[in-house]
Structure formats: C-alpha cells, structure tokens
Amino acid sequence: MHAARLIDLTKFYFLGDNIVRALRGVSADFPMGDFVAIMGSSGSGKSTLLNLLGALDRPTGGQYILAGYDVGTLNDDDLSEIRNRLIGFIFQSYNLIPQYTVLENIQVPLHYRSNRRTIGSTEINRCLDLAERVGLAERLDHRPFQLSGGQQQRVAIARALVNDPEIILADEPTGNLDSVTEKEIMDLLTALNREGRTIILVTHETSVARRARHQIVMKDGLIHSEGMLITDGEK
Amino acid sequence: MPFANTLRTVRLALKSLLLHKLRSGLTMLGIVFGVFSVIAMLAIGEGASAQAQAQVLALGATNIIVLTVKPPPDSQQNSSGGGRRGFVVPQYGLLRSDYDLLTSTLPTISGAVRMRELVSEVRYLQRTLNCRLVGTTTEYAEMNHLQLLRGRFLSDQDEADMANVCVIGAETASTLFPLEDPLGQIIQVRTHRYTIIGVMRSRTASAAIGGSLSGQDFNKDVYIPLSTFRVRVGDIVFTRLSGTFSAEQVELSQITLKVRDMKDVVATSEVVKESLSRTHGAKSDFDVIVPLELLRQADQIRHIFNIVLGSIAAISLVVGGIGIMNIMLATVTERTREIGIRRALGARQRDIIHQFLTETIVLAGSGGLIGILLGLSTPLAFQGLKVIVQNFVLEQESGNSQMSKMFTEMEPRIAWWSLPVAFGISVGIGVIFGLYPARSAAKMDPIEALRHE
Numbered sequence: 238m239h240a241a242r243l244i245d246l247t248k249f250y251f252l253g254d255n256i257v258r259a260l261r262g263v264s265a266d267f268p269m270g271d272f273v274a275i276m277g278s279s280g281s282g283k284s285t286l287l288n289l290l291g292a293l294d295r296p297t298g299g300q301y302i303l304a305g306y307d308v309g310t311l312n313d314d315d316l317s318e319i320r321n322r323l324i325g326f327i328f329q330s331y332n333l334i335p336q337y338t339v340l341e342n343i344q345v346p347l348h349y350r351s352n353r354r355t356i357g358s359t360e361i362n363r364c365l366d367l368a369e370r371v372g373l374a375e376r377l378d379h380r381p382f383q384l385s386g387g388q389q390q391r392v393a394i395a396r397a398l399v400n401d402p403e404i405i406l407a408d409e410p411t412g413n414l415d416s417v418t419e420k421e422i423m424d425l426l427t428a429l430n431r432e433g434r435t436i437i438l439v440t441h442e443t444s445v446a447r448r449a450r451h452q453i454v455m456k457d458g459l460i461h462s463e464g465m466l467i468t469d470g471e472k
Numbered sequence: 473m474p475f476a477n478t479l480r481t482v483r484l485a486l487k488s489l490l491l492h493k494l495r496s497g498l499t500m501l502g503i504v505f506g507v508f509s510v511i512a513m514l515a516i517g518e519g520a521s522a523q524a525q526a527q528v529l530a531l532g533a534t535n536i537i538v539l540t541v542k543p544p545p546d547s548q549q550n551s552s553g554g555g556r557r558g559f560v561v562p563q564y565g566l567l568r569s570d571y572d573l574l575t576s577t578l579p580t581i582s583g584a585v586r587m588r589e590l591v592s593e594v595r596y597l598q599r600t601l602n603c604r605l606v607g608t609t610t611e612y613a614e615m616n617h618l619q620l621l622r623g624r625f626l627s628d629q630d631e632a633d634m635a636n637v638c639v640i641g642a643e644t645a646s647t648l649f650p651l652e653d654p655l656g657q658i659i660q661v662r663t664h665r666y667t668i669i670g671v672m673r674s675r676t677a678s679a680a681i682g683g684s685l686s687g688q689d690f691n692k693d694v695y696i697p698l699s700t701f702r703v704r705v706g707d708i709v710f711t712r713l714s715g716t717f718s719a720e721q722v723e724l725s726q727i728t729l730k731v732r733d734m735k736d737v738v739a740t741s742e743v744v745k746e747s748l749s750r751t752h753g754a755k756s757d758f759d760v761i762v763p764l765e766l767l768r769q770a771d772q773i774r775h776i777f778n779i780v781l782g783s784i785a786a787i788s789l790v791v792g793g794i795g796i797m798n799i800m801l802a803t804v805t806e807r808t809r810e811i812g813i814r815r816a817l818g819a820r821q822r823d824i825i826h827q828f829l830t831e832t833i834v835l836a837g838s839g840g841l842i843g844i845l846l847g848l849s850t851p852l853a854f855q856g857l858k859v860i861v862q863n864f865v866l867e868q869e870s871g872n873s874q875m876s877k878m879f880t881e882m883e884p885r886i887a888w889w890s891l892p893v894a895f896g897i898s899v900g901i902g903v904i905f906g907l908y909p910a911r912s913a914a915k916m917d918p919i920e921a922l923r924h925e
Contacts, residue, residue, distance in 0.1 A: 293816060293918050314820045321818020332813045332922070336491050348480070349818035355476045396817070 239302070240404050240435040241267040241290070246299035248285050259285040261458040262299065267404070267437060272430040274438045274446035277455030286455065287439050291326060291406050292319045304403045318351045325397030329409035331389040333381040333396075340364055340377040343395045350400065367395040371425065387418035394425060404435045411445055423448045443467055485831040499799045500839035502792025503901065507843025507894045509788050512850040513781035515884040521774035523882050528770060530617060531763035536729040536741045538574075538748070540565030540722055543757045561708055563721040564757040570748060571727055577747065580740045583730040585611040588701050588722070590709060594694055595660040596648040603644055603694045605661055607701025613672075615728050618690060623655050623670030626697050634699045638666035642674035643691035659694070664704045666696055737764045778887075786897070792839070793901035800832055800909035811913050812921025821914040828913050832906025833899055840898030844891055854884045 248260040260282045267273060277283040288294040289301055292308050295316075301308040304323050311319065326332075333342045343364045347356050368374050371391035381389055390410060397405055407426065411419035427448055430436050438449055446452050447467040454461045489496040531537065543564050571586045587608035594603045612618070613625045621642065630637055638659065645654045658665045675690050696704075708721045729744065731737045741762045748758055804811070811824055819827075858880060 288919050291816065293922075314822075317815070317818050317820040317823075320816060326816050328922070332809070332816075334810055334813060336488055345814070346817045349814070349820070349823055353477060355480075400818075 238269050239266055240269045240271065240304065241437075242300075242302040244300040244302070246286075246289060246301055247297045248282075248289060248294070249297045258458055260289070260296070263455075263458075263460055264299075265453065265460065265463070267435060269435055270430070270433050272427075272436045272438070272448075272450040274440055274449035274452045275455060276439075276441055276443075276446050276452055277461070278441065281455040281461075282458040283439055283441075283455045285458075287406065287408055290404075290437060291324055292316045317349070321346055321349045322351065322400055323403040325400070325402035325405040327390070327393050327397050327405065327407040327410045329412040331381070331386070331393045331413075333389055333392055335381055338378050338380060339368065339373055339384070339392050342381070342392050343367060343399055346396060346400045364395070364399060367398055368392075370398075371395045385418075386414050387421060390414065390418075390422055391425070394422075394429075398429075398434075404437055405429070407436060407438045409440055410438070411440075411442070416444075419445065481826060481830045482834060485827070485834045488831055489835060495799065496835060499796055500835055500842070502795040503789065503836050503839030503898050504792075504843045504846065506785065506789030506792040507840045507898050508846040510782060510785040510894045510897070511844065511847025511886065511890050512853075512884070513785045514778060514887045514890045515847070515850045516854070516882075517774060517777040517781050518887045519882050519884040521770060521777070522885055524770040524774075525767060528763050528767045531761075531766070532615065532617070532728075532730070533764050533767065534731045534734055534737055535615065535763055536731060536737065536744060537761040537763070538566060538570075538727040538729070538744060539759045539761060540725050541757055541759045542720075543755055561719045561721045564755060565722040566724040566727055566748075566758055567751075568723050570751065571724060573747060573751070574727065574729065574744060578729065578740060578743060580731050580733065580736040581729045582732040583611055583615065584727060585609055585615050586698065586724050586727045587612060588698060588705075589725040590705060592662055594644065594648065596657065599648050601644060601647045601692070603641075603661075603692050605701070605705070606693055606695045607698040607705070608695055609698055612695065615730060616690065618675060619673040621671045621673040623668070625670055626695055630697045631699050633697075634703055635697060636664065636666050636700060636704075637669045637696065639670035639672060639695040640668055641672050641691045641693040643689075644694055645671045661694060661696075662705065666694075666700075734764070737762060741765075789897060789901055793836070793905040796832055796836060796902065797905035797909060800828065800906060801912070803831075804828065804909050804913040807913075808916065808921045808924040811916055812918050812924060815916075815918035816922060824914040825907075825910040828910035829903065829906045832910070833902035836898045836902030836906075837895070840895045843898065844894060847891070847894070848886060850886065851884045 243263050243265045246260055246263045247258070250257040250259060263282075263286060275283055275286065285294075289296055289308075292303065292311075293316075295311075296309045299309075303319065306319060306323075308316070308319060320326075334345065337345070344356060344360070347360055347364075365374070365377070368377060371394050373388060373391055373395070376384065376388065381392070384392070405426075410426070411422050414422060423445060426436055426438070430450075436449075438445070440446050451464055452466045453463040454466065566586075568586075571584065575581070575584045585608060587606055589607070590605045591602060592605050594601050594605070606612070608626070609631055610626050610628055613620065618625075620639075623639070625639055626637070629635075638661075640648075640654060640659070648654070648659065649657065654668050654671055657668050659668065660666075672690065672693070707723050708719055710717070710719045729740070731740050741760055745760050748760070752758060814824065814827075862880060
C-alpha cells in the first residue's frame, strides 16, 4: 500500500522567454511507514519537489497520487483540504504563530478541518496528549518566543500530528538546531516512524539523512540516485 | 455550530488586535470620532428642531394669526394723497369690519380674538418700563396659553364698561413693583391711569420662524380692554422721535382665529387671505400666519438639516474607514508569514478573508461602540460648551440676540434611531474597507508567503 506515488512528475517555471525546468520527470513510490530523506544541493529541484509533495503547488506534468487523490487535478480549496487532512508540515524555522500559545498553535489545523467542527473536549484532549508526547505538557501556556528552538520544533511536530496525516513532510527540521537538539528531534521522528508514520525528510546534512530508512539524491531536476546510500552505522 | 465558530474567529481577531494595542486604538479613533460626530450632529439638529416645534406649538397649532403689516413706503404715499399739500394720516391694517366679516363668514372657526397693540412707556412712581400695551378681549389669555398668577384677567364686563383696568405681565410686575404688591395699584400709560387687576405667570417667548413673525415676549405686556384702548388711545397714534413727527391710523393689530379641526386649518387660512385681499385691495397691509404650516416648514428644515449634518459627519466616517484600510494593508504585509503558515496548514482562501475581515469588523465595530458612548454624552458636553460660550463669547457682544437665545435655550436630543444606524454604518465600513486587504491576503501564493521574512 502506497502512501504517495510520483509518476514522471515535471515542474516548469515560465519566466518570460526562459523556461526553468525545475523537475524534469521524477518518479518515486513512498510506501506506508516509509522514512525517506531527500537530499541534494541547492538548485537540484529539492525545494520544488517538496512544494509539490506538500500540495502547495501543482505539477506541470505527470501525476502525484496522495492517498488515492491525483493532487495535480485539484482546485485551490481541495488542495487546502489535502494539506489540512493528509499532510503534516515541519519547517526549518518552526513557523509557529507568534501570538498563540503552545496549545493554540497545536490546535490551528483543527480550525481548518473540512467539516469545520467546533473544537470540543475530545480534540483538546488529543492536543494535550500530543503535547505530552513531544514533552511540552508543562509549557502549554507559553508563547513561541518563550521557548527554545528545540521546544518550538516539538510544538511544530505536535501540530503536524494533530489531524493524523497520511505523510509527515519535514523540511530541514534540524537546520536551525545544535547537534544535541538535532539528535533529540531526530529521535522523536524516528520514534514516530516506528509507530508506523510515513515521513519524508528534506535535508542536505548526512548526519540527519542517515537516520532515514533510505535516501533519494536529487540533481538537476532528476533523481540522481536512491537507496540505502548512507546508513546509521556508516561514517 | 456556526455561531461557535464565529465566536472563535472574533476571539482570535481580538487577540491579534490586542497584540498591537496602540496601533489598534489609533486606527479605531477615526471611526470613534466619525460615529461620535454623526450622533452629535443629529442630536443637535434634533434639539434645534424640537425647540422650533415647541415655539410654533406655543402659537397654537389650530390657530390662524392675521397681522397688520405696515405697507412699504411707496404705497403709503398713495394713500396720503401725495406730497406736501396737506398732512394726511396714513391709514392701514386690519379693520374692525374685517373682524366682523371673518367671524360671521367662517364656519370652521370656534373662536376669534382681536387686539390692538402699541409699544409705550409705563410708569409707576419713578419707575418706568417700555411695555407692549395690548388692547384685547377676555379670550386672549386662553388663545395664547397665558396663565394667570394672581387676580383675574379682563372680563366681558370690563369691555362693556370701558373700564380703566389692566393686567400686567410677569416682567412688568417685577420691574415696576419689586417690593410692593401690584394688585390694586395704579400705573400710568401715556396720559391715562389704569388699576391693576391681575398679574400673569411668566411664560417663554413663542416662535420667530421664517422671519414672518417676530418672537413674542408676553412677559413685558400690559393688557387693557379693547374698548378702553379705543377711547383712551384711539386709532390714530402720534409718535415723536428726535424731532420728526409721524402719525398712523390702525384699527386692529392682530386677529387670531381658532379653527375647530386641525385638518381645516390650511383651507380656512386660504379663505381668510382671499376675503381680506378683496376688502383691502392692492394694499398689502396684512399677513396671514399659519403655525401649522410653520410647523411643516420646520419639519422640512429639520430633514434638510439632518441630511446635511449627517453627510458631513459621514465624511469623517469614510476617512476613518480609509485609515483602517491603510493599517490593515500594512498588517497583511507584516503577517505574510502567518498567512503562509495558515495556508500550509489547510486554510482556504476564504478562511483567510474571514480572518482579516473579522479583524477589521471588530476594529470598526468596537470603534463604533465607543463612538456611540461618546455620542450619548453629547447633551452633557453641549452643556459645558454653553457655559463656555455664555461666559466668554456672548457677554461682550449681543447677549440678547435671536441667535444667542436660540443657542442658550437649545437642548441636544439624541435621536435614538441614529445609534443602531451609526453602529451599522461603522460595521459596514469595516466590511467595505476590510475586503480589499483581506482579499489581497488570501490571494498570496502560499509558497511565497512561507518564504517571506
């Protein structure tokens, strides 16, 4: 069973007379419970691929099938729903809403559920459980600026999990963190993967990439190599 | 359910607004003052018209007032027979026969009173006062809503006897008799003496609307029987004024007709005009005043006033709205990142529109509420303004002019309908001026927005 499939995915940007071919035909399968690291230097098409995987953008050609939906054919509202229901985002700069508390930040995706249900005690309890799961049960009333980088990223992880998504999309999740905190965050992601969550990780750090089950290396808008390129044991 | 969602959106909007208290407060000020000025302007307009209405009603809504008017000089020359050939006293105004004609031919009236007036000096011992000497009959008091303080008013018997009695107004009494009891005292007017038989209660002056009728101050009156006036003063009055000498002959100064039914007032006044112009011919020496029509005019003026004042105030509301739009546009730019985050987490374009529109509406709506509270204090503020004006502006200049009287006697009245209207308009302004910033927020590309620093 696939969580996500990419079939000959292309993305071109038209800048006047120039055509920038950011993705030139990418195919990949992400089975359920997968943990993959996408690597590559800047300009390799890594970010473009991430935007497509995150349903923030539509491909120029090819197909992106996420949980049975052909994302390329959906309109803006449907893309919003896909992002809300099927994708959990974790960003490099955490991207918490500054005026909200930890608990409120975790709740944000709940506001945009397609059924627009009111947030009841069930949902609140779920948020509290998640906060505890990422180790922030004591800091529910804190604002993002009162937290360390690692703590903020934990809030983001809890937020990514609140709607029980099909895939978790992490974009350089440890890029702004020191190595100790990096290890903590990666331990948390690894633990989530062991529970059966599908995680797609974008990074250019081998220390992070090696924690994934396998890696995809992008180059010039194409998949350059994939497989168990670096493993946990290797240097 | 949707209600709970709205409540949540409003709560979140409040939270975002409270994050920048000073900015939100300053932005709100435009609406606050806009709403305040709308309510205050309407309250002042309403107050002025209520004052005007009260004055007109004091004339009596069912009354028709027929006045003697001094004709313009050229038509007077005709009646005097021309030039220096001989001195002919100009004769003009309402005649006793006019009174008989009107009372006998008009079926719609329930009463009529005639009077003859003359401004002259009234003397008691060494004290003098320029009063309005009024020769009239017993119905006069009731027709003009005058109330007696002490003694009695003129009776039919006084009229028949041509009695040398008088009733004096409140100010006449207090000026001539500051210490004594005026009842039974004798005052001198011109060359004749009259015994005081009654004193009137003080009464506020009545209308001076449209310039057709000067405000009447009943407090400085001296009333004597009409028949007495005729024999003591006569129809011909000579006046000497710093060397010049003039004379005029007037039989009646005013006839007031009371119409039985309000709906007949206008028609009856037409008949009065028609029949009087037949007997008076080309001489334009009378005027017919219908308080009911004045009332209607006052109503129209009030409408125009309300519209003009309201639109001036509305301009400030629009200015306030532009201020809100400006700030919201800045806010949207500042919160681009937040918009990107929300879009990534599943917010649709219309969710973003809702969010920012709610913020603008909350901003404008609370501004409106504060403006209403300020507006409600208008009467109080106006009271303060009055004190300032009376103490520092009016005293030096025309303390007793029509304008200043109107100002000091006016009470602003809150037009209650203006409160919900003003609130509605301020919310509407929130919607109108919030839509563009909200839409520009929603139209952002989520990828770009997320990358925004």
